[in-house]
Amino acid sequence: MVLVFAESKNGQFKKATFEAVTYGKQTADILGVECHAIVIGSADNPAHLGQYGASKVHHINNNALDHFSSQSYTAAIAKAAEIIGASTVIVNHSSTGKSLVGRLAVKMNAGSVAGANHLPEIKDGVFTVKKNVFSGKAIAEYKISSKNRVLSLMGNTLKPEVTGSDAPVEIVDLPVGESKLQVISTDLQQGTVAPLPEAELVVSAGRGMKGPENWGIIEDLANVLGATTACSRPVADTGWRPHHEHVGQTGVAIRPNLYIAAGISGAIQHLAGVNSSKCIVVINKDSEAPFFKAATYGVCADLFDVVPKLTEAIKKAKA
Amino acid sequence: MKYLVCISRTPETTAKIAFTDGNTQFDKNGVQYILNPYDEWYALVRALELKEAGGGTVTVINVGTAENDAVIRKALAIGADDAVRIDTDPKSAMNVAKQISEYVKSNPHDIILCGKETIDYNSGEVGGMIAEFLDIPFVSYGEHLDIEGSSATVKRDIEGGSQTVKVNLPAVISAAKGMAEQRIPNMRGIMMAKRKPLNIVPAVPFEDAATVIGYTLPEGKSAVKMIDPENMDELVRLLQEEAKVL
Ligand SMILES: Cc1cc2nc3c(=O)[nH]c(=O)nc-3n(C[C@H](O)[C@H](O)[C@H](O)COP(=O)(O)OP(=O)(O)OC[C@H]3O[C@@H](n4cnc5c(N)ncnc54)[C@H](O)[C@@H]3O)c2cc1C
Ligand SMILES: Nc1ncnc2c1ncn2[C@@H]1O[C@H](COP(=O)(O)O)[C@@H](O)[C@H]1O
Numbered sequence: 001m002v003l004v005f006a007e008s009k010n011g012q013f014k015k016a017t018f019e020a021v022t023y024g025k026q027t028a029d030i031l032g033v034e035c036h037a038i039v040i041g042s043a044d045n046p047a048h049l050g051q052y053g054a055s056k057v058h059h060i061n062n063n064a065l066d067h068f069s070s071q072s073y074t075a076a077i078a079k080a081a082e083i084i085g086a087s088t089v090i091v092n093h094s095s096t097g098k099s100l101v102g103r104l105a106v107k108m109n110a111g112s113v114a115g116a117n118h119l120p121e122i123k124d125g126v127f128t129v130k131k132n133v134f135s136g137k138a139i140a141e142y143k144i145s146s147k148n149r150v151l152s153l154m155g156n157t158l159k160p161e162v163t164g165s166d167a168p169v170e171i172v173d174l175p176v177g178e179s180k181l182q183v184i185s186t187d188l189q190q191g192t193v194a195p196l197p198e199a200e201l202v203v204s205a206g207r208g209m210k211g212p213e214n215w216g217i218i219e220d221l222a223n224v225l226g227a228t229t230a231c232s233r234p235v236a237d238t239g240w241r242p243h244h245e246h247v248g249q250t251g252v253a254i255r256p257n258l259y260i261a262a263g264i265s266g267a268i269q270h271l272a273g274v275n276s277s278k279c280i281v282v283i284n285k286d287s288e289a290p291f292f293k294a295a296t297y298g299v300c301a302d303l304f305d306v307v308p309k310l311t312e313a314i315k316k317a318k319a
Numbered sequence: 320m321k322y323l324v325c326i327s328r329t330p331e332t333t334a335k336i337a338f339t340d341g342n343t344q345f346d347k348n349g350v351q352y353i354l355n356p357y358d359e360w361y362a363l364v365r366a367l368e369l370k371e372a373g374g375g376t377v378t379v380i381n382v383g384t385a386e387n388d389a390v391i392r393k394a395l396a397i398g399a400d401d402a403v404r405i406d407t408d409p410k411s412a413m414n415v416a417k418q419i420s421e422y423v424k425s426n427p428h429d430i431i432l433c434g435k436e437t438i439d440y441n442s443g444e445v446g447g448m449i450a451e452f453l454d455i456p457f458v459s460y461g462e463h464l465d466i467e468g469s470s471a472t473v474k475r476d477i478e479g480g481s482q483t484v485k486v487n488l489p490a491v492i493s494a495a496k497g498m499a500e501q502r503i504p505n506m507r508g509i510m511m512a513k514r515k516p517l518n519i520v521p522a523v524p525f526e527d528a529a530t531v532i533g534y535t536l537p538e539g540k541s542a543v544k545m546i547d548p549e550n551m552d553e554l555v556r557l558l559q560e561e562a563k564v565l
């Protein structure tokens with residue numbers, strides 16, 4: 001059986017969760033088994049996960065699990081997997097999932113692949129799955145030879161697909177130890193746009209912006225698109241933009257459907273974090289900027305002129 | 320306070336990525352290696368800062384072969400007191416974690432720091448695995464780390480924001496940008512590093528469950544299509560109809 005850990009935030013499932021259940025269902029089909037989901041903590045309408053392919057949802061709602069702790073969540077998921085006989089566990093490659101994947105692998109005595117971005121295959125009876133390595137400059141294929149397997153799924157690997165109907169939900173009561181971790185505060189950015197790792201549309205800008213006071217045109221463009229904003233490293237380092245916007249090798253690695261880069265030269269360390277994007281638009285006044293080589297579409301012009309024009313063109317197309 | 324910093328060696332960021340032996344082995348030919356930036360800039364430097372403020376020792380540990388001694392010496396030059404290398408060529412994150420946790424079982428440390436991920440395999444699994452082998456807390460993606468008595472306060476990155484948590488020690492913490500600032504080793508550090516102990520210890524037997532069987536290079540992107548700056552309507556049309564991303 002395949003068991004998908006269905007992450008929720010403030011009781012809501014995220015798009016990435018539906019992706020994980022869809023991936024879990026397709027993996028289960030490949031293995032010829034069923035796909036179940038596990039929900040931890042409060043969640044609105046867990047039965048809904050059935051629509052994405054879970055034939056049953058296990059819901060653990062225990063006060064001790066109100067706050068995420070990799071230790072207690074690992075214990076809960078591993079225990080549930082054991083009880084229902086799931087040998088393949090899938091989590092999102094999100095901050096939550098990333099702190100679970102290694103722990104779970106040890107707990108379940110499983111081979112693991114963190115950041116899988118293809119569906120697994122069975123080759124000569126062996127389970128294999130691929131992920132990006134060397135910051136997207138190559139793809140590695142892993143084989144997992146153990147009975148148990150743990151995968152974390154890279155965001156935007158596939159589209160969530162509604163294939164079924166609501167699933168039965170079973171409330172599970174699992175004894176979990178006291179968490180050794182105490183949450184002091186949580187600080188979430190306001191706003192409705194998706195956080196960078198999950199964003200499908202990203203508008204990013206670099207040193208070509210000259211200064212933080214000029215970011216209005218970038219925000220306008222992001223707003224008409226409903227996109228998340230990002231920036232190059234020097235921009236975050238000099239405090240023009242907040243650190244969490246920094247993408248690249250030492251920042252966040254993203255793979256949105258559309259990445260628009262204005263006034264970014266396209267240094268290899270920047271590309272490392274963005275070159276898995278499906279479509280890249282580069283706006284740069286230097287025709288020799290290395291970023292053009294990685295771009296799908298390029299506009300060689302002054303960004304202060306082009307970005308507002310692009311915003312207008314999108315407004316017009318959307319009207 | 321005893322700090323243990325897990326350090327790894329990775330190809331330099333601009334290294335050409337190629338493979339040999341029927342695309343099953345990474346081609347090391349001509350590749351320059353560095354200390355993994357997260358381990359060096361953030362985990363190691365923060366451990367040194369905390370030691371300088373509150374006392375203790377900072378040991379760096381690597382699981383690898385003698386090929387790694389140069390980057391281990393660099394960590395000593397930056398300021399680590401001593402180093403341990405567990406002598407094996409690990410083929411999986413779990414093997415690395417198994418070796419380090421076995422070492423910690425007989426050489427207890429209060430804080431085990433690692434980088435958020437290595438820049439070659441981008442897994443970020445080792446820290447959590449060490450924590451599970453030792454059955455202690457793991458806090459990932461720390462941007463700030465402070466120690467008070469027998470607990471650590473960590474500000475960690477979460478989707479769409481940050482969270483501050485407190486954990487009892489011992490614990491494993493992975494370091495991300497913000498935890499410290501890069502330090503460049505000076506001449507004195509480099510000279511002293513030569514005399515600091517680098518202890519080589521044998522590995523415990525381990526059987527890998529997940530290993531790489533082959534590599535492929537991503538499909539080449541087709542050449543960029545340049546758009547007339549005066550015709551942004553055309554760009555929007557292409558984004559909608561050709562790329563289908565809007
Ligand atoms: C180990 C290491 C890790 C790194 N990690 C990262 C990382 O994670 N992310 C990252 O981004 N960088 C990273 N860097 C830094 C990287 O090498 C580059 O220095 C950085 O990406 C450059 O940022 P930039 O493109 O904004 O600035 P610049 O390189 O200064 O480029 C500015 C660009 O704007 C263009 N421009 C200027 N004015 C205009 C205008 N009016 N209209 C249009 N275009 C204009 C210029 O032609 C130029 O191409 C790393 C470096 C190292 C050594
Ligand atoms: N061979 C190794 N020896 C010691 N520490 C390592 C090794 N490989 C990885 N690590 C540590 O584990 C972190 C995460 O690595 P990874 O899970 O491989 O992405 C790194 O940033 C290092 O701190």
